[in-house]
Amino acid sequence: MRNLLLFFFRCRPWLLLAAYIIISCVLLFSSNPYQQSVYLTSANSVSSTLYSGATKVKSYFNLFEVNEDLLRRNNLLEKKVLELEARIQLYQEKEIALELPADSSLSRFDFIVAHVINNSINRAHNFITINKGSADGIQPEMGVVDQNGIVGKVNVVGEHSSRIISLLNSDLRISSKVKGSDQVGSLVWDGDDSRFALLEELPRHSTFNVGDTVITSGYSTTFPEGIPVGVVDSELKDYDENFYTLRIRLFTDFSKLSIVRIVIDNMADELSIVEQDTQE
Numbered sequence: 001m002r003n004l005l006l007f008f009f010r011c012r013p014w015l016l017l018a019a020y021i022i023i024s025c026v027l028l029f030s031s032n033p034y035q036q037s038v039y040l041t042s043a044n045s046v047s048s049t050l051y052s053g054a055t056k057v058k059s060y061f062n063l064f065e066v067n068e069d070l071l072r073r074n075n076l077l078e079k080k081v082l083e084l085e086a087r088i089q090l091y092q093e094k095e096i097a098l099e100l101p102a103d104s105s106l107s108r109f110d111f112i113v114a115h116v117i118n119n120s121i122n123r124a125h126n127f128i129t130i131n132k133g134s135a136d137g138i139q140p141e142m143g144v145v146d147q148n149g150i151v152g153k154v155n156v157v158g159e160h161s162s163r164i165i166s167l168l169n170s171d172l173r174i175s176s177k178v179k180g181s182d183q184v185g186s187l188v189w190d191g192d193d194s195r196f197a198l199l200e201e202l203p204r205h206s207t208f209n210v211g212d213t214v215i216t217s218g219y220s221t222t223f224p225e226g227i228p229v230g231v232v233d234s235e236l237k238d239y240d241e242n243f244y245t246l247r248i249r250l251f252t253d254f255s256k257l258s259i260v261r262i263v264i265d266n267m268a269d270e271l272s273i274v275e276q277d278t279q280e
Contacts, residue, residue: 112136114131114261117130130161130164149250150223153222170191173186174187174223176215185243211232224265
């Protein structure tokens with residue numbers, strides 16, 4: 001207490017000066033309207049600045065909560081976008097499944113639409129991977145087409161994905177013929193150009209012209225008859241003297257494969273039983 005009293009005693013001139021200043025200001029601003037308005041304006045300006053600074057500080061510390069809320073909303077929006085994309089894809093698949101290749105008798109066939117998730121075209125044995133499998137009804141040996149023509153044949157089936165032997169695979173042979181003709185040959189890729197394949201083993205009495213359309217023969221449960229394959233580009237005379245070999249320009253652009261259809265033959269089981277009985 002003694003030290004406090006000594007402090008006030010030592011600072012009494014300054015304390016007295018501060019008291020006089022405060023009393024003078026009160027008298028000045030309370031008795032003169034002009035000075036009072038100046039004081040209020042300055043006070044409002046100072047308080048506004050202080051409040052603004054305090055608001056900024058408060059907003060800064062609230063940024064974490066704001067960011068968390070934005071992230072939650074963004075996640076909800078992304079989920080809705082994915083749901084809408086899945087619905088659009090489903091509608092597109094239903095629409096594509098109804099688009100049947102021209103000049104085909106497809107009353108006994110159904111189609112499963114799938115998306116290509118992997119594809120190769122620059123190897124001797126090319127394969128394609130799709131996003132549908134046994135859970136979707138796909139089985140080995142099913143044919144695969146796109147909106148232009150044949151693509152290949154299902155080889156390996158997983159629960160939710162499948163591998164297709166591409167037409168651009170020298171191990172795959174597909175029974176085909178020139179449209180309007182009954183002479184059947186084997187379509188095979190020679191490993192050269194992804195735009196072309198060879199139609200081999202056509203009898204010498206077969207008739208054809210450059211530009212004729214080549215279609216599937218229908219001599220299997222893999223492909224219906226009449227699925228477009230390509231057009232005759234030229235004849236290769238040096239392959240075999242007893243048979244024609246034709247160079248076919250393919251309709252399918254394998255470098256741009258995106259959506260394919262897997263062919264389901266609803267009579268496959270019945271035909272298999274009939275053929276077994278016939279062989280016996």
